[in-house]
Amino acid sequence: MAPILQVKNLSHIYSIGTPFEHRALDEVSFSVEPGEFIGVIGHTGSGKSTLMQHLNGLLKPTSGQIYLDGKDIWSDKKLTRQARFRVGLVFQYPEYQLFEESVYKDIAFGPKNMGLSADEIDRRVREAADFVGVTEEQLEASPFDLSGGQKRRVAIAGVIAMEPEVLILDEPTAGLDPAGREDILRNIDRYRKEKNATIMMVSHSMNDVARLTQRLMVMSNAKLVMDGTPQEVFNHALELLEMGLDIPELTRIFLELKKLGLDVAPVYTMDQAVEALVKLRGGNSHA
Amino acid sequence: MLKDITLGQFFPGKSIIHRLDPRTKLVLLVVYIVALFMAVSWISYGVMFVFLTVSITLSRVRLKAFIKGLKPLVFILFFTAILNIFFTTGGTVLVSFWKITITSDGLIRAFFMLIRILMLVTGTFLLTYTTSPIALTDGLESLLSPLKKIRLPVHELSMMMCIALRFIPTLIEETDKIMSAQKARGVDFESGNLMHRVRALIPILVPLFISAFRRADELATAMECRCYHGGDGRTKMKLLRYKFLDIKAYGIGVILLAGVIVLRRFGL
Known part of the structure; x- marks a missing residue:
C-alpha cells in the first residue's frame, strides 16, 4: 500500500535568528499507511505538538518535506490548503474553539469552509455527530449549554465532519472522566475502521496507547527516537523510564x-x- | 508571530535603575516627560538626550530591545513628521508646488516633534523594561494612596492594572492557539476582501472572550478562597522603602527639571 503521509528530514526551529532560537524538531522522518492507529508519546516539550502542526500545513518546516499522497504539501498553495482538510487536527482542549450559536452550525463550520454543497454539509454534520454520539436534540442546542465532555465531542465532530483521511488528535481525553475517555477512544477507532482513516493520537496515557494502537512513535528532545509496534517499544521500557516517560x-x-x-x-x-x-x-x- | 510583541515587557536585572524604588522611577518619568515638553532648544534637547542615554546605559538593557519596541510606532512617527512638515508656516520657503509648501520652520518643527515622541516613548520603555509589573503597580498604588481620601478606589484600580498586565501574555498565547485551531478547520485569514476578513475574526473573538470571562471567574474564585477582600487592612510582604540611592535619583530629577526651566527662561 502506498503511504498516505510521508515526512522526510523534517526540522523546525522557532524564533530563528533571535536569542530565543529553539530547535523543536530535528531531522524527523517516517511514513504512515492508511488505516493505521498510531500513538505518539513523549514528555512535554519533546516536539510532539510541533510535529502534529506540520502534518496539516499549519507550520512551515525550516527544512525537510511533508508528502501527502506523494505530493509535497508546500510545493503549491492549493496543496497546502488541501492538506488542512485532508489531515484533520484536533487540538488539546478543543472545546475552547467552539463559537457558533448552535452545535449544528459549529460542526458545519469546517465543511462550509471547504465549500461543499448544503446537502453534503448536512450529511457530514449528521454523520460526524453520530460518530461522536451527539444526539439529534443536542444539534440544535447552544454549544455553551453542554457539559465539558459533550463540548469535547462536538469539537471533535467539527473536525471529523471534514472527513479527513488522517485524523490527528492531541490528547483527546485529557481531563475527562473514565467513561467519557473510553467512549471518545472507541468513537475514534470506529471512525478509523469505517473510513479506513489513519489516526495519530498524542497521549500521556500509556495504558490507552498500549491497548489501542498498532504502532508507537516516541519523541524525545526534538527527535523521533523510537518507532515500532507497542511490543517493540515497550521492550525498551527502561529507556522510556529514563526519558522521563511513563510505561x-x-x-x-x-x-x-x-x-x-x-x-x-x-x-x-x-x-x-x-x-x-x-x-x-x-x-x-x-x- | 503574536508572541513577539514586547508590550510592557520586563527584563530582570540588578542594575542601578533596576534597584531604584518603583515610586522613584514613576515620579522621575513624570518629571522627565514634563521636562521634555518644556525643552525648546537644541541645548535643552541635548541635555535631555544625555540624561536618557546615561539612564539607558546604566540600566544595561540592550539597545535592541528599545529599537524593537519602537518598530510598531514607525507609522505614527512618520505621520506626525509629515503633518508638521506640510502644515507649518513661517521661515524660509524651501519647496513650493501646487498647494504644498515646505518651509524651514516646518522641517525643524517636524524634527523636534519626532525627537520628542521618540524620547518620550523610549523613556517610558525604560520604566517598564526595568520594573516588574508587580513593583510598578505597588509603586503606583503607593503614590496614589492620598487619593483614597477623596474615595478613589486606589487599591482596586492598581489590582486591576496588575491583573491586566499579568494576563496579556496569557491572552496572546490563547489567541495563537485559537487561531491555529480555526485554521485547522479551514478559516482563511490571508485572502478575500475586507468584509470576508472581518468575518473570519468571529471564530477567533468569540472563543477568546468566552475564555477571558471563564478565566476572570476562576481568578475571582481563587482570590475569594484566599480571603481577598480589597485593600483595607491588607499587609505587604515586600514593603517599599526609599534608600539613599532614591534620594540621589530625586536630586538628579530636580536638577534636570530646574535646568530645563532655566534654559527656557533664557530662551535656549
Missing part, C-alpha cells in the same frame, strides 16, 4: 517481577500478562 502499569509490574528473579517477558496488555503468568505457573508447577 503501562502492567509493564511496570512485570519489570518488577523480573527484578525479583522471575522469568517473564515484557508485556503491555492484559492478555499477554495472563499468558505470561500461566506459562510461569506451568513451568513451576512441578516444584
Whole structure:
C-alpha cells in the first residue's frame, strides 16, 4: 500500500535568528499507511505538538518535506490548503474553539469552509455527530449549554465532519472522566475502521496507547527516537523510564517481577500478562 | 508571530535603575516627560538626550530591545513628521508646488516633534523594561494612596492594572492557539476582501472572550478562597522603602527639571 503521509528530514526551529532560537524538531522522518492507529508519546516539550502542526500545513518546516499522497504539501498553495482538510487536527482542549450559536452550525463550520454543497454539509454534520454520539436534540442546542465532555465531542465532530483521511488528535481525553475517555477512544477507532482513516493520537496515557494502537512513535528532545509496534517499544521500557516517560502499569509490574528473579517477558496488555503468568505457573508447577 | 510583541515587557536585572524604588522611577518619568515638553532648544534637547542615554546605559538593557519596541510606532512617527512638515508656516520657503509648501520652520518643527515622541516613548520603555509589573503597580498604588481620601478606589484600580498586565501574555498565547485551531478547520485569514476578513475574526473573538470571562471567574474564585477582600487592612510582604540611592535619583530629577526651566527662561 502506498503511504498516505510521508515526512522526510523534517526540522523546525522557532524564533530563528533571535536569542530565543529553539530547535523543536530535528531531522524527523517516517511514513504512515492508511488505516493505521498510531500513538505518539513523549514528555512535554519533546516536539510532539510541533510535529502534529506540520502534518496539516499549519507550520512551515525550516527544512525537510511533508508528502501527502506523494505530493509535497508546500510545493503549491492549493496543496497546502488541501492538506488542512485532508489531515484533520484536533487540538488539546478543543472545546475552547467552539463559537457558533448552535452545535449544528459549529460542526458545519469546517465543511462550509471547504465549500461543499448544503446537502453534503448536512450529511457530514449528521454523520460526524453520530460518530461522536451527539444526539439529534443536542444539534440544535447552544454549544455553551453542554457539559465539558459533550463540548469535547462536538469539537471533535467539527473536525471529523471534514472527513479527513488522517485524523490527528492531541490528547483527546485529557481531563475527562473514565467513561467519557473510553467512549471518545472507541468513537475514534470506529471512525478509523469505517473510513479506513489513519489516526495519530498524542497521549500521556500509556495504558490507552498500549491497548489501542498498532504502532508507537516516541519523541524525545526534538527527535523521533523510537518507532515500532507497542511490543517493540515497550521492550525498551527502561529507556522510556529514563526519558522521563511513563510505561503501562502492567509493564511496570512485570519489570518488577523480573527484578525479583522471575522469568517473564515484557508485556503491555492484559492478555499477554495472563499468558505470561500461566506459562510461569506451568513451568513451576512441578516444584 | 503574536508572541513577539514586547508590550510592557520586563527584563530582570540588578542594575542601578533596576534597584531604584518603583515610586522613584514613576515620579522621575513624570518629571522627565514634563521636562521634555518644556525643552525648546537644541541645548535643552541635548541635555535631555544625555540624561536618557546615561539612564539607558546604566540600566544595561540592550539597545535592541528599545529599537524593537519602537518598530510598531514607525507609522505614527512618520505621520506626525509629515503633518508638521506640510502644515507649518513661517521661515524660509524651501519647496513650493501646487498647494504644498515646505518651509524651514516646518522641517525643524517636524524634527523636534519626532525627537520628542521618540524620547518620550523610549523613556517610558525604560520604566517598564526595568520594573516588574508587580513593583510598578505597588509603586503606583503607593503614590496614589492620598487619593483614597477623596474615595478613589486606589487599591482596586492598581489590582486591576496588575491583573491586566499579568494576563496579556496569557491572552496572546490563547489567541495563537485559537487561531491555529480555526485554521485547522479551514478559516482563511490571508485572502478575500475586507468584509470576508472581518468575518473570519468571529471564530477567533468569540472563543477568546468566552475564555477571558471563564478565566476572570476562576481568578475571582481563587482570590475569594484566599480571603481577598480589597485593600483595607491588607499587609505587604515586600514593603517599599526609599534608600539613599532614591534620594540621589530625586536630586538628579530636580536638577534636570530646574535646568530645563532655566534654559527656557533664557530662551535656549
